[in-house]
Amino acid sequence: MGVSAIDDGTVDLPRLGTTEFERTAARSGILTTTVENVIQWGRYSSLWPVLFGLACCAIEMMATGASRYDLARFGMERFSASPRQADLMIVSGRVSQKMVPVLRQLYDQMPEPKWVISMGACASSGGMFNNYAIVQGVDKVVPVDVYIPGCPPRPESLLDALVKLQKKVAAEKPASLRG
Ligand code: SF4
Secondary structure (H helix, E strand, O other): OOOOOOOOOOOOOOOOOOOOOHHHHHHHOOOOOOHHHHHHHHHHOOOOOOOOOOOHHHHHHHHHHOOOOHHHOOOOOOOOHHHHOOOOOEEEOOOOHHHHHHHHHHHHHHHOOOOEEEOOOOHOOOHHHHHHOOOOHHHOOOOEEEEOOOOOOOOOHHHHHHHHHHHHHOOOOOOOOOO
């Protein structure tokens, strides 16, 4: 019985069972490492998005969590209904001026460290809504780590952004906090 490409470690993605760190632990049963490495591994392997969507892009985000795209493969199936148990905000859709205080409050309630993905043209730049009612880029409200182009971006684009974010998180020093 053969093993899948994922199981034999040939896919170089920062996900459970595929990093050098995890392969060494699985093969030898013994691992010497630093606390920093363990913290980084835990962080990028279990990013938990806050349950939060703004417009049509949120439908694609929901599809990403469903069985066809299977967000759970990346340790992210747990969309948190409380921002206090989330460390990732996916801004999926246009941000109206009325939503700014709500969005900012949710972000402020998320514990550090936390990350933000701006999903789609509207969240990143206002998109086609160049008017007074829509914020012309969510980076005016919260710091953004990864931008996704498109209207709407497909689930593959969101998965690509999530993997890029995992690599970014893996490269960050655990002690670093952003205010
Ligand atoms: S980028 Fe397109 S799909 Fe996404 S919120 Fe804007 S109009 Fe809707």
